[in-house]
């Protein structure tokens with residue numbers, strides 16, 4: 001899909017291009033290969049937003065790993081989370097004594113991952129690391145250690161490469177700032 005496509009007309013601008021994403025994902029894959037070789041980690045995709053990033057990232061990691069999937073919902077409006085997290089779909093297998101790598105699309109307030117880290121610590125994971133494609137440090141509301149982040153971005157609502165607004169735009173190959181006119185009259 002090129003940037004003249006219909007979906008791009010709802011963007012204010014493209015923030016991170018597909019080429020920049022591919023380069024960053026490759027570099028991150030190399031770092032994770034070194035870190036986890038011989039450790040048999042579980043890579044957990046936080047659905048649905050991280051799905052595109054996750055499938056690209058695991059193919060850049062040259063080490064045996066297990067993939068699992070979790071879906072959480074955070075209560076709040078469609079553009080802001082409240083930190084109250086519900087596990088909608090849990091992992092298939094226990095994580096006891098395993099290295100867990102949580103793969104997220106974006107860390108905003110940090111409340112979702114803050115909560116999930118506690119969940120995995122209670123399940124007696126050997127370690128819990130956080131990998132995110134995007135980070136909005138200016139919006140952080142809790143103290144959270146992000147182990148790996150590809151891009152720091154400003155405080156704007158972004159879509160594409162897995163990230164949605166109202167379930168749309170996940171299939172955009174680039175990441176863009178959604179034009180506020182798309183959501184300003186919604187709750």
Ligand code: 5GP
Pocket residue numbers: 049074081083104105106107108109110111112113156157158159163164165
């Ligand atoms: P947090 O708990 O860190 O505030 O929120 C993380 C979740 O909020 C992300 O996984 C994502 O679903 C959603 N989110 C936060 N900022 C954005 C954004 O700019 N665009 C989209 N599409 N989702 C966002």
